Ligand SMILES: NC(=O)C1=CN([C@@H]2O[C@H](COP(=O)(O)OP(=O)(O)OC[C@H]3O[C@@H](n4cnc5c(N)ncnc54)[C@H](OP(=O)(O)O)[C@@H]3O)[C@@H](O)[C@H]2O)C=CC1
């Protein structure tokens with residue numbers, strides 16, 4: 001799906017705070033990932049949009065400001081080879097990847113006693129292994145170029161376990177531990193690693209759940225004004241736009257009226 005405005009690194013490099021940079025954004029077909037793709041493109045970055053739904057990706061791509069170029073590639077993050085192909089295409093068509101923003105994720109409200117084993121497995125596959133596949137696809141290039149930034153949308157559930165979300169919380173503790181380890185191991189290489197930990201955001205994420213007992217016990221909205229996907233995208237942009245010597249390692253961003 002080449003974009004009409006696809007172009008290589010260099011064109012319009014001076015536009016915006018991220019002019020000349022190239023980003024891979026997973027989960028870009030909706031919600032936070034779509035908002036992140038929009039925010040990065042608006043700041044001049046070339047953006048490779050990835051998720052499974054090709055039509056939804058194309059729609060998001062069509063809404064991006066004209067800038068440094070974009071591609072949309074139907075990708076399942078659980079498919080390691082597919083993720084490698086995505087990064088290879090991004091590098092071919094846009095340039096070396098400076099930023100990876102891991103937004104792909106699933107969440108199921110469910111009680112452990114209800115043994116939703118397929119949902120447990122799906123959560124681990126996408127949130128844990130999918131993130132690993134994406135990190136593995138960009139890390140060697142970033143290290144060889146002496147720079148890059150890996151941002152993962154974790155959750156406030158990566159800091160504290162929520163009932164009804166035991167496996168989901170575990171998956172977010174996983175990405176927190178992974179990011180911390182990666183940060184410690186890559187210090188001094190020019191690579192930066194950030195987790196963004198949102199509270200409730202107005203997206204379709206919760207609609208995957210159908211364990212009514214869990215939803216009624218723990219998944220009902222409080223009525224508070226929640227975050228918009230753009231609020232989370234602004235946090236991502238904040239981390240990415242820092243001067244070279246600054247690392248924003250974690251950002252906890254929650255609705256004002258839902259402190260954890
Ligand atoms: N909404 C919230 O309150 C919060 C969300 N988060 C996190 O933010 C991230 C984005 O979620 P959000 O925007 O809310 O929800 P959405 O459901 O809108 O977005 C989820 C995205 O993940 C993609 N995705 C799911 N499975 C796969 C897969 N196997 N391969 C590739 N892409 C996949 C979906 O695309 P497609 O179906 O096209 O593949 C979609 O683009 C998640 O990691 C979530 O845990 C964190 C804290 C709060």
Ligand SMILES: CC(=O)[C@H](N)C(=O)O
Pocket residue numbers: 107154155156157162165198199200201205
């Ligand atoms: C704990 C949560 O429900 C959080 N808002 C999330 O969706 O990750």
